[in-house]
Amino acid sequence: MSYEGKSLPFSEIPLVDFGRFLNGNDKDKVEIAEQIGSACRNVGFFYIKNHGISSDLISRVYEQARRFFSLPIEEKMLIYIGLTSLNRGYTPIYEEKLSLKGDLKEGFDCANELEENDVDRVERGAQLHGPNVWPKNLQGFKECVYDEYYLSVLKLAHRLLKSFALALNLPENYFESITQKPMGTLRLLYYPPQPPIIDPDQLGCGSHTDYECFTLLSQSNEKGLQVQNVLGEWIEAPPIDGTFVVNIGDMMARWTNGVFISTVHRVINTSGRERYSIPFFFGPDYFTKIECLKTCINEKNPPKYAPITAGDYLVSRFNDTYKYRQVEDTL
Template sequence: MVGHGIDDKLISELSTHAEHFFNLPENEKMLLDKSLSPANLGYEPIKNQTLEEGAPPDLKEGLYIGNEYGDEHPMVKEKRFNYGKNRWLENSQGFQKATNQYIYQMTELATSLMSLLALSLDLPKDYFKEFNHEPGVLLRMLHYPPQPENPLPNEKGCGAHTDFGGLTLLLQDKNGGLQVWDRDAETWLDALPIEGSFIVNLGDMISRWTNDKYQSTLHRVINKSGKERYSMPFFFSGNPDHIVACLPTCLTENEEPKYPPIRVEEHMRERYQKTYLQG
């Protein structure tokens, strides 16, 4: 996607902050250890997640950042999934400001895309209005070191997986490495970087909603560039209390839904826990 309206200067500033963070000593990054956050926000070291079942842990490190919620917010008090305070190092006000601006702009963009999705499914433009209300969002800043010369069997930067939620808007650097699965040709295709663009992925929630009329995008990362790779996926998961049930325009006569209705938060918890338990 190009022509998205996200400020180029903001993207450049945020990318610089992210690269600076990942170049810090490990002990400094671990001050933001995600495992200490009740909201799953903060730093995740390399090999902490396994996205592809049966594969070695992923060769990536990340920083999870969401909307900023204080301790008194009702969603925080109720310990809702991914709702809470972000974790920051001292003297990072510029980083925080750029991140908050980026998340705001990306949320507006994702909301607009949900309107287009509705129209593509022969639904009213505002069909997803309630889903878009106070949505759960997550920005993951990721760093992939170069692929090892002698990797373990099936070891890669990011194992083959589909995203969990609604929409993913991915900003990738110039070094490439992202691959998507072509179901028809049964082969992996390189998603080559296009300057100024976002990769748009449909997540598992969209598959569920559309009875697999639209399918979530199977993808993986193998950083063969020989350089450090940086990317920033933005995950738009919608209102945690919204019920995802098969859309009326996605069932033919006498066809039954493949999936039972589910709350957004319940769906996200199930998908999230699977990738951490198996690793």
């Protein structure tokens, strides 16, 4: 099996039946892992179906997202993301700057629910560890978004990571010991309709690659996600009922020495209607050392990246992206 990344000029996003990995025999697991590995090496994106998360739960999370983003701005700003150093809470429109002028989207972030005095935060300086912040007047919001959905998609992420391990010629449980307290961030996103004349410097979500190991994305019924191939063409990744979109992030690209590719993508809400999406960004434990896996190194593909801890890497990327983390030059 070859492990050298190629990044082909794809014209569509592959679809994988993940149910065969979850419920099949060893042969099924290997075959699905090979399909996933091929998508990760050549495209960086794929869909999964039969993933085990019910459509009813997903529908209820979207309803909670609509409830939250319908709140008055004054109420949403009570949990503004800049009020904490943990990168959790409400992100107003233009706050995230993946587009030059700021993105045309609002967001709500939550992550692994930990105590304020979490030992890794207090004794080791894990900057992103701690409690979430929740809207005060939305009964059932936290219970649906975190207690049900977050924990369900986190379980799916752990299972998907097993398929990545097999695709990389590693033991199935290779990543288990370093994902005991993972950095998993769930986002509820709201995109207002994009103006008819599109400003390339102000998109719903500007051209970017994701930061963590991989993303599990639920899309509502409105298209908008576009993925760039090596020819510079933007390929639509429309919603497919009953699926998640999975894409490789920069952390996994570093970990695999570029064998798995982190592909540029963007969101333009051309539907003329409101668009919602729910990405889950999965990363390992905060102090995990991200250094090239031995199965991804050979004479033709020597190490490309210096080792770095996962938490330090993620903090550096947040600092580059969020307005509240950037100090204006007053000189």
